[in-house]
Amino acid sequence: MADLIKIAVDAMGGDNSPKKVIDGIIHNHKKNKGNFFKIFGDKNKIISLLKDEIESQHYEIIHTENLVLSTDSPLEAAKKGKDTSMWLAIESVKNKEADIVISAGNTGALLVIAKLNLKMIQDIDKPALSALWPNKNGMSVVLDLGANIECSSKNLFDFSIMGASLYTSLYPDKKPNIGLLNIGSEELKGNETIKETFKILSNKKSENYDFAGYIEGNQIMDGEINVIISDGFTGNIALKTAEGTANFIVKELKKAMTGSFIGKISSVLNFYNLKKFKNRLDPRLYNGAIFLGLDSPVVKSHGGTDFIGFSNSLDVCNKIVKGNLIEKIKHNI
CATH class of the missing domain: 3.40.718.10 (Isopropylmalate Dehydrogenase)
Incomplete structure (x- = not known):
């Protein structure tokens, strides 16, 4: 697990979630065994969708039933508290428990909650x-x-x-x-x-x-x-x-x-x-x-994409971490 890329996943954001998100994780895992998924959302729904398709050493589920809706304003999303799947996923990156975070949820809410939790890179x-x-x-x-x-x-x-x-x-x-x-x-x-x-x-x-x-x-x-x-x-x-x-x-x-x-x-x-x-x-x-400029990488998947699109965005997450994006920005700035 030490060599795996740790991806924090907001499983509840976007259309047809968490099914779209979990199917995307399963599809991605079949191609690439180099990721560990910290999955945030309703544990009962997530387990029923995983169906033992991924080995237990490649994922962890952090249970919460609170989520950010696509209709929430950024302010409403932030006021929902620190136990939404989106907030917890971002917080795990802040606490260095994950290398990168991804959500297919509300774009405005994701940016605001990310800025509340993460610092900007110096001089950005x-x-x-x-x-x-x-x-x-x-x-x-x-x-x-x-x-x-x-x-x-x-x-x-x-x-x-x-x-x-x-x-x-x-x-x-x-x-x-x-x-x-x-x-x-x-x-x-x-x-x-x-x-x-x-x-x-x-x-x-x-x-x-x-x-x-x-x-x-x-x-x-x-x-x-x-x-x-x-x-x-x-x-x-x-x-x-x-x-x-x-x-x-x-x-x-x-x-x-x-x-x-x-x-x-x-x-x-x-x-x-x-x-x-x-x-x-x-x-x-x-x-x-x-989202570039924050001191930890935050990826936004299109809310309307299907599991193939979400799987492709997980590939992007993997490449960003392997490519040391944040360190490159700090060095170049």
């Missing part, structure tokens, strides 16, 4: 919500995706350092290439905060990353830049637009391929390519957003 003013984003060459790290509506140039510079550290933790063989999301690629474009951040990043050379300048929204998928920096307002809109576009394309393609006899014949002939295309746009593959 605001945490950022970061996630993986597919591109032509693999994956990009994008932040902030909604934690901070307004940001200073110092905040955006901090996000750059944290995003580069996350990318290195997840992909140790690749060098981060940072870009600032902007309305144009010319140096004079954008608001004063963006332009000031551009100057800071241009002047602060680092061996840990390269700075590529500005990137426009239509270049995010090109893969030339793999760490994309934005304030939370812009980043969240970009994310939701991309998700909506991907869903639209998949639905329209399915309609075209099943709406007529010729379409059905074409779909049979191109089954392998169509399946490959659909899998490339499957949001479950990129599940697992990370």
